[in-house]
Amino acid sequence: MQADPTIFQDNGTYYLYGTNNNPNVKGEGFAVYTSTDMQKWEGPAGAHDGFAFKKGDGYGTTGFWAPQIFKHNNKYYMAYTANEQIAIAVADSPVGPFTNAGNPLPSTGKQIDPFVFFDNGKVYLYHVRLDNGNRIFVAEMEDDLSAIKPGTLTECIHATQPWENTENVSWTVAEGPTVLKNGSLYYLIYSANDFRNKDYAAGYATSSSPMGPWTKATSSPFISRQQLNYPGTGHGDVFYNPAGDMFYVFHTHFSNTKVDPRKTAIVPITLSSGTLSVKAGAEMMWPYTE
Template identity: 45%
Template sequence: MKKIIIWGGLLLTAGISLFVATTLVLSGKNTNITNSKNWTFYQSEGDNDGFVKEGVITLNDIENKAILKKEEYDDFQFDLEVKVSKSEKQKENTNAEAGVLFRIQNLKDNGDGYGGYYFGIDVEKQQVVLGKSNTEEDSWIEIATKKMYFEYDNVYKLTIKVVGNHIQGFVNETENSYPQIDIINEDYVNGQIGVYNHFSQAIFDKMSIVSYQESEHEGATYTNALLSEVADPDILFVDGTYYLYPTTAGRNVGGIKVFTSTDMVNWTDKGMAMSMGEDNWGTNGFWAPDMIERDGKYYMYYTANEHLCVAVADSPLGPFKQIKISPIHEDINEIDAHAFKDDDGKYYLYFVRFNEGNVIWGAKLNDDMMSINESTLTEILVPSQPWELDMASINEGPYMLKKDGIYYLTYSGSHFESPMYGAGYATSTNPLGPFEKYEQNPIMQSNSFVPGAGHHAVATSPDGEEMFMIYHRHESIWNTDPREFAIDRMRFTENERGETVLEVHGPTVTPQPVPSGAVDVDNFIGFASEDLVDKTVKKDQKSTEWSLPEEIGIITSKSVPEENVKVAVYWQLPEDVSSGKMVIKGEVSLPEGIENLGKLSLTPEMTITVE
């Protein structure tokens, strides 16, 4: 079969079919599976040793399939164990695969002809594969892959769960496992079940097919994508409110916007957090903001005119302004900054420079948080793995995590328009390296249904129990912009070798539970500063004659900028007034329907100068 992969607007061709030589042991629970008379064999030319013996179906060498007769399945769970061995006819660099065929239609007599889906493992390429074949068009489309460690002659449990158009594939599933593949496709709604082989020899055992229904998620769910015109996102969580800072993909808005939410799912546009003009350097290309807090100040690192800048504000909402109106380095093009605070209180900045591609650098931040210690400047990551080199040599979008003394520098690789674009990571015992890339990168990658998945940050659920990769994706395989905002769960776990690794459940296109501990509410953020302007009064005026505001605006996570809800304020006025400055305090009550998740003070203050 001619292999055709249509993905990300690209047409790729190859002459190698995806499937593997297989031996199948029929010892499952279902009598129709264990009865060898219920199977039909289809073999490639030259393969003449397919047979049934003592409950074992053998499909050797090049391309073969065995199909369960007559039975058709629509919604089901199919479990089996597989052991893949090398074939004598295996060629160098040839896929060595074994897997499951399902919803099979339009069978041909040869070994590879069918219409339907395949889910299996490729030991040679060290990946899980889900794809679909079309007999009439003589084509194969790779839907999604996932890197994993596999070894010849080891046993792996495969599980495929199919309900309607929802397909999930697992390898060695345990309780709370993430599916290796989780997609939506409705090209085939029912059909027969079987196994397939290509240049390998494998044994399938403990087969079981049962009817399957998905259990409904308890509580609220979300489905990606969550926002449009959002790329290169970063999130800050302060006092029960999430603040999202993105590149506004597809147009120049003259700075960096900010959105607010209490559940990471439902967002309110709060307008501009940083705007170009006399307070900030740059005229275009406002990209990839990154946020960090230090000593009550909020620092925004961002790109403008392909230079790194930093602005500061007293509030996550801004306005962010530069103390020195200039980029960090005036003579060097740099993008994609990320600030990281280590356990010892030291701060680091990671960013990208251009040298025959995009290369990640790092350095210590100086105490001013606006410059780096140039003596610590270190080249951190250079594009090297094959997936990072498609269409361009790119490592970018760094984001640092730390666990048990190990630094996990996550990043994006490959050109953002490439079907290989995704996220990987490297580890070190030092914040500036040297770093070693994870062999099974990428841990999240674009696929035929979610193109352009990359440039991420990391956020935790409100209760701190879950970790999320927040990232952008393309609107479609044909249009890069406007890019869209998505979130998916990620975690530290153990891989097949018992190593601590990062794992992502995504990119998803199916309903997912909202982050744990999250509630979609209107959360109190603070008082409108324009209503609390300092006031100068005459000494001979009574405090009751100061014309203080009777109402002040409150800013919430769902309030529209400049349309804040007004609440009554009752000022605690002094009885004796003397010259000089004094701070007076007021009392307010929040209206019904507005929460105070961060337990912030509800005591507004004003400075009064008495002359």
């Protein structure tokens, strides 16, 4: 059971990380589970007591949320949230231990949910800033990933559509960004509504530039309880199998009446004629981990 999950596929092995939502896994940080077929999962398999990053390995004392894993210059990196700030740790293996010197990225405010994206020789940090709502921003990063370039900081989107704020709250939420590129078009996948809301769901926006401006694709989400018959569907990430098939990993509520511990789910998705959608006839997979 991982909330805000991400899956990193490396040499035929899938590594599942997320916000620790499993009452059977004690400790703070990011546990990791492994699989070779997306059906049977083992772990926690992290190098530090089952954790790929455990409290004390670097920056953060609480609120370890929403990691992203990527490979860069033959090293493995983890961008993550702690103390409502963003930090980046590095390791020699996807199971860690990921470490850093104990500092977050410089920031003038609270920021969460990082997603690092490489494109045409530049590095971009998509993330959420807590400023009159949860709003998704992007900025170019320094090549060494040590900081953003402040002059490039740009808002991407915030919640404006009815499906993104079904309870009509004043502090609206757009969060959990994932970005991919197909041809000349960029896709920003995000989640909206509070994660405790049964209508938590995922939509996407498109742009011809990684910096935007972004156009929301439709007036409805492409991952939601209406499509999948589970409440609280959202805050995930895109990953691919070795054959290049695309999947979305995300969390759902534990049940129709209980939010936590949230359950991890995987569904095949497709990108056709500029439209992201759940693959027709696909069944959800549940990488349940005790």
